[in-house]
Amino acid sequence: MRMSFYHFLMTQRNPNSADEVQQFANNAFFDSAFPKQSTDFEEISKYLEENADYLPSMTIFDESWQRYIDAMN
Template identity: 45%
Template sequence: MRSFYHYMMRYRGNQQADEEKQLADWMFEDHDFPKQATTYDEISRYLEWNIPFTNALSVFDRLFEAYQLEED
């Protein structure tokens, strides 16, 4: 199973400046982000302590659900 970080890198470089791109860019630039993580709890905890923008957690929740569907 690939990591959530790897899954999110598909949103980097999007022409459209949306929340998915914003989260992916932030994850790429944050050297402490748990890049090998595959579990909701580990990533969610990290985001709760290091929230990059106001609704980042809701964006994460939505994208993590899509990640799980694709990886299963």
């Protein structure tokens, strides 16, 4: 079974980093409504666009998603 995006994102956490993906991961950790079991790009993207005020740019999500896809292949 494929790892959820959230589970992958949690492997990117680093509270002492300035890397945007790592900061996104740090912030998503505290988002109790994040779709934690999802592997669907559209579902996660829509959620972030509507709810994630901690994500300054969707390009950070796009980069995170690409890292996720690369790690799953």
